[in-house]
Amino acid sequence: MKRLLLCAALLCGAAQAADDAALLAKARAIHDKVLTIDTHVDIPFDFGDGYDMMKPGPRRQQVHLPTMQSGGLKAPFLIVFVEQEERTTAGYAHALSQAFNKFASIHKLTEQTYPEQIGLALTSAEARRIAAGGKKVAFIGVENGYSMGKDLRLLDQFYDYGARYMGLVHNGHNDLGDSAQPKKNEPVAEWNGLSPLGKQVVARLNELGIMVDVSHSSDKTTRDIIAASKVPVIASHSAVMGVSVHARNMSDTALEALGKAGGVIQIVAFDPYLTVTPPEKLAAIAALNKEMGVSGPGEVEKLPAEKLATFEARMAEIQKKWPRSNVKNLVDHVDYAVKKIGIDHVGLASDFNGGGGIDGWNNAGETLNVTLELVRRGYTEDQIAKIWGGNLLRVMDAVQAARKK
Ligand SMILES: [Zn+2]
CATH class of the missing domain: 1.10.287 (Helix Hairpins)
Known part of the structure; x- marks a missing residue:
């Protein structure tokens, strides 16, 4: 205010530019230091044999090594996702083969194609070691428990293949519980939350040391999962109802339960969740x-x-x-969640290659913009380190420490 009164318009412009440059330098220094974890990056639909997800080729390929390098995105969770289809023997078999295919493609990426550039991390210690060696880090998450059908034994296999979180449902109810977004022909609720099999899945994931992900679960399923889990849970890519109303966003009640249980919500750069379309x-x-x-x-x-x-x-x-949501909208959700449940319970995700991307963070190359906005809003280096991955790794450690020997 004082500056506005004291200086002429031209000088103010110059002062503003200097402020911006200082802010950017500060953001860049912090960004380079922290381990930037993005908990939701999809493998594009059209991947297949010989498909190279680290090359910029296909449409909507928002994450590849050069953009990760330029934007300082260090550690994406790559997602083994299957679409919710018919709950039949044929449907389960198809989903499982797709899931195995995606597990295999991530291993191929980190072990054969680019072992010098990116390494698969199964623990937080491994992630930090790989990053300290100058490499990018890949984690694996599973989206949609439909890929296990009704066979609990497959969860052991998912763990062995490197899965460190699993979301129980996607769009449409399944055998594990109700979805936040039922399919057109479905009732609002099929199980009224988590199903009996879903409860067993949560228990088995706890025993294995795989984080349970509540994103895509209905509000009731989410609260059931938090109540059933013996360890903290995550929302790998969600936003909050308190800022913008969308079926996929977390209610205050669910958010508070998640925080109280020690979990973390990874606020996602998904346009329709951040602002009402x-x-x-x-x-x-x-x-x-x-x-x-x-x-x-x-x-x-x-x-x-x-x-x-x-x-x-x-x-x-x-x-x-009709412009899309932007980085300010994203950080509005971060601010809200931080105020509601505390700085230790909030993180970030892009959902790149899966519909994610907003103005200012539309690919891995623009990741610094998020840190810049956090700095602009007064978050400290310590707080930003927590938001960009520290919190998520804390939950991962807690869940793995509780793994049944
Ligand atoms: Zn999703």
Whole structure:
């Protein structure tokens, strides 16, 4: 205020620029020091034999080694995700083969393709050691317990393959519990929370030392999981209802229970969760999808080149007319969660390659922008280190310490 009164407009501009440069330098110094963990990075839909997820090739490939390098993203959890399909023997078999395929591709990445650049971490100590050696760190998370069908024994195998967290549900209810987003033909609740098998899964994950992830669970399922788990749980990619209302966001009640139990919410850079998308925008996107014959996830990638270019140009127009959420919106959710449950219980996730990405953090190369906003809001280096991974590793350590020998 004083400065505004004292200096002429031109000088103020110069002073502002100097402030910005100082802030950026401070943010960069902190960012370089802390272990930046992003708890949710998908393997793109169109990956397959010979597909190289660390190359910038395919559309929506938001994370690869050069952008991780330039943006200072050090440690992504790579996600073994399966879409929720029919709960039949054939459906379970298909899901499991997809899951194994993704486990294998992550091992291939870290053990054969780029062993000098990125290493798989199974513990927090390994992660810190790999990062100290100048390499990127990969962790493995499982999204959607549908991949285990009803076979609890598979969880042991997931652990052996390196899974260190597992989310029980995705979009649509499954055998383990109710989803925050039921499919169109489904009732709001099928189990009224966690199913009996879901309870057994939580118990087995506790015994194995795999973190339980409540993201995508309904509010009741989330609270059931927190109550059932003997150790802290995580929300690997969620935002909060207190800032923006969305079925995928955590209610205050669930958030408080998560914090009280020692867990952590990883605030996700997913546009529709951070701010409410205007209905006009949703209608415009739906109309475009219909016109282009895009009916589900992964369909856009299959469009012929010319049609894809048209699709992207038209989508860019829509995004311009109704801008996406930005880094300030993301940090609004961080601020809220920190005020509600404390600095020790909040972290970050991108959901890159899975629909994530906002203005200012749309790929791994822009990761510094998040730290910059945290610094701008007054978070200290210690606090930023906690948000960028310290908290998550604390939970991982606690869960692994409780692993049944
Ligand atoms: Zn997800």
